[in-house]
Amino acid sequence: MSNYHCDYQQVRESGVTVEDTDGTKIDTEGFIIPIIIPLSEVGELLANYDPASGTSPGVTYSRPLSRAILDALRRKVEE
């Protein structure tokens, strides 16, 4: 079972004008999905992420994260 979770009650569909992590301005319509990453997982997760590599993070980390996001998205869309 994944250790990554979503605060589902906070999932919102909204128009947004916000700043991305790299400072890029984002102006779009979309879903806001808060993901919870346990503090105990942060060290290992970042140690295994190389932002310069197009194949990072590996499936061990990317798949559970993706599933947490996609499970929330699917439930919200189907509501």
Next chain:
Amino acid sequence: MPVAPCFDPTTGASGGATPGGGGSPLGNLNLRTIDPSSWATTDPDTLLKDVSHAAGVTSFTFNTLGAGSAVYTLGSATQNFPRRYTDLQADNGDGTFTTLTTDDNILLYLRVSDYTTAFASRLFVAVAVDPTSTTASTQLGYGIFMYQPTGTPGDGLWDVSSTQQNTNVNTDSANGVLNFSLTRAVGLTSFSLTGADILLNLRQRTLSDTLPGSTNLKLVVGVATNTGTTTIADNDVVSGKLEYQAFKLNL
């Protein structure tokens, strides 16, 4: 030896003053209708032709904006949209007012209703640190708005240079709750209501921005464009009922 209250200085009733000071009835409090027709103006590019107020509704009349620009949007780092402002004050309930500063603990209710617009505008009520500045991170504006990108109205929140918004055909008013603690903007909740005051959309944003100390906060109203390509025709009018209520809390 403690002093026992013997009568209410307002009503004369025995037992001392009503909790809360005996001033405004906090259990049945009206919003304060905003009339910005004589407030100070920031309008770097002279988009405003006139501001008038009648029957509780404020109308902004515009000059031509032939070419849109991001600087007229709430989401821009540079903010040249027209606005009017005055000191943010809390009603003491006795005909006097307390000017609120960044050193106060404050709760605010903001509301926009009766919104009509001739172009894709965003009519807002907000609180800012320095509404004279065209730099978003200096202006430090926080508020709510109504907008109508096409035929469907909507509402949203404004946090310095970020926004969140939704349209809904039943949107009748934009409402918001904003709070400040000592030299901090804390949080903003905004939500839309139907004409029967039934909840439609809502969104929340944690702020936690550091504000300069000992600075008078400003109540700000104005009109931004919906996008950086929005244009305005000469004599286009944006109007709405703008309201607020402010509470200074002694913790």
